[in-house]
Amino acid sequence: MSTIHTATELKFKPARKGRNPWPKTLGAFHEAKVVGMYRCRTCGCDHYGISAEDAAAWVVATNVFLTALDEAEAVEIYGTRTVSVARFMRCFFCGATASSLVALRKDEPHSEPSPLPIIVELP
Numbered sequence: 001m002s003t004i005h006t007a008t009e010l011k012f013k014p015a016r017k018g019r020n021p022w023p024k025t026l027g028a029f030h031e032a033k034v035v036g037m038y039r040c041r042t043c044g045c046d047h048y049g050i051s052a053e054d055a056a057a058w059v060v061a062t063n064v065f066l067t068a069l070d071e072a073e074a075v076e077i078y079g080t081r082t083v084s085v086a087r088f089m090r091c092f093f094c095g096a097t098a099s100s101l102v103a104l105r106k107d108e109p110h111s112e113p114s115p116l117p118i119i120v121e122l123p
Helices: 052-067 071-078
Strands: 036-039 046-050 102-104
Touching: 052 071
Parallel strands: none
Antiparallel strands: 036 046, 036 102
């Protein structure tokens, strides 16, 4: 038995030109809201920006998780027994401060963002 698909069932929808949207939230960081995309002026790495409040919530939840592990496991997973918001204040690749990153427009092309977002204080 074969299945027949009509052209109307399998329409391809190309991305709209001039748009390169980023996600609304980052699931890996307890649904931290993405407030923008930022590029490091030093190394060119792109980062999602999140609020200090969302970064602090991730730190609290992660530290609760780490207390359930023995010290060797915690160090193996995160490199330390506890984490802090300091990890969100520098470029993941070169270590430049988050304040030196430049905001990208929504329609501006960007590379695959760093696995670690940076803190961006909303105006």
